[in-house]
């Protein structure tokens with residue numbers, strides 16, 4: 486498991502991210518997984534092909550809006566499988582309760598640097614057995630910058646692992662200290678314009694975050710990270726809560742302005 490259990494919170498904060506092993510117990514973690522599955526069943530039950538507002542991203546990924554959430558489909562999975570739902574916590578009280586859970590908000594405050602936290606957005610990544618696909622090297626920042634401008638710098642994510650995470654099932658890989666270098670150069674040859682150019686960004690020091698279900702990883706939007714596909718026979722689901730200083734608009738209320746990418750390297 487990374488990081489070693491003797492790393493203090495301050496040592497972890499210096500690297501830019503914090504792993505809190507088994508922060509949530511098995512019963513509450515199971516309840517969160519069940520809530521995520523029940524939201525998914527409800528939402529996909531209402532989104533027969535063609536009924537929802539559909540967007541196809543330049544990389545071919547298909548997104549459908551229903552019930553105030555966006556269903557992001559796995560690009561290659563047959564039969565179809567959902568990659569993520571976002572935002573999601575408003576659809577279930579068990580998920581929603583985590584926004585005010587001190588075990589999560591206390592370390593998030595240290596990374597956001599604000600005593601009063603607000604919501605920015607939330608997501609469930611399903612990373613289904615055998616079909617959950619890769620997330621290429623990226624920072625969350627450029628996508629959020631297109632919506633929130635410079636405020637995106639203050640957003641941090643608490644990623645709650647709903648299942649055990651291993652290198653084989655698509656653990657997050659994250660580059661220590663990468664948040665300190667600001668927005669990383671983007672790959673101009675790739676259609677979304679959002680991914681990190683690894684020819685110009687050193688990702689060799691990345692660490693793989695393997696952890697048991699119920700663990701929580703907190704990291705800022707400028708941290709360079711990726712995750713591999715899920716090659717195992719079990720799902721690797723996670724719930725992501727993205728916090729910001731209180732009083733700012735949520736991501737869902739902000740239009741996506743792709744032209745803002747021109748401000749970034």
Ligand SMILES: O=C(O)CCC(=O)C(=O)O
Pocket residue numbers: 608610612620625655656657710711712713723
């Ligand atoms: O869940 C994962 O493996 C990747 C999460 C991530 O990087 C994202 O959702 O932007």
